[in-house]
Amino acid sequence: YIFGFVTPDGTGYVHLIATRDDARGTGLGRRLYAAFAEAAQAHGARQLKAITSIENTGSIAFHRSLGFDTKVVDDYNGPGQAMAVFHRDLPLNVSQP
Numbered sequence: 280y281i282f283g284f285v286t287p288d289g290t291g292y293v294h295l296i297a298t299r300d301d302a303r304g305t306g307l308g309r310r311l312y313a314a315f316a317e318a319a320q321a322h323g324a325r326q327l328k329a330i331t332s333i334e335n336t337g338s339i340a341f342h343r344s345l346g347f348d349t350k351v352v353d354d355y356n357g358p359g360q361a362m363a364v365f366h367r368d369l370p371l372n373v374s375q376p
């Protein structure tokens with residue numbers, strides 16, 4: 280599943296994405312992102328954003344594979360709570376990230 284929304288300033292924000300553990304590595308996560316990106320663009324989005332914990336190395340590798348820039352932002356979730364923050368422009372070309 281993928282849950283997200285489009286902010287008034289044109290950001291397609293992905294709040295949650297997950298695929299079943301027995302389906303991982305098959306391209307399903309990439310296809311879910313492509314569907315979200317298309318829907319978000321149709322609602323006026325010009326870029327995508329997502330966040331994850333800095334310990335979630337699988338999510339960080341996944342977002343990098345999809346062409347997201349990754350930054351670790353100190354105190355993002357409150358004092359001492361750093362998060363990995365992902366950004367990329369649209370369109371999302373799934374075959375050429």
Ligand SMILES: CC(C)(COP(=O)(O)OP(=O)(O)OC[C@H]1O[C@@H](n2cnc3c(N)ncnc32)[C@H](O)[C@@H]1OP(=O)(O)O)[C@@H](O)C(=O)NCCC(=O)NCCS
Nearest residue numbers: 295296297298303304305306307308309337338340341344
């Ligand atoms: C992150 C997640 C959604 C990826 O889904 P997926 O269906 O396995 O992803 P895909 O098969 O579409 O992979 C797309 C690319 O990401 C890479 N990738 C995915 N998971 C990876 C991992 N754990 N480590 C390294 N690379 C990874 C794949 O190799 C692939 O790269 P390529 O196309 O360049 O070869 C899935 O692992 C998941 O549900 N994780 C648990 C929930 C989670 O952490 N969600 C994100 C934070 S909310």
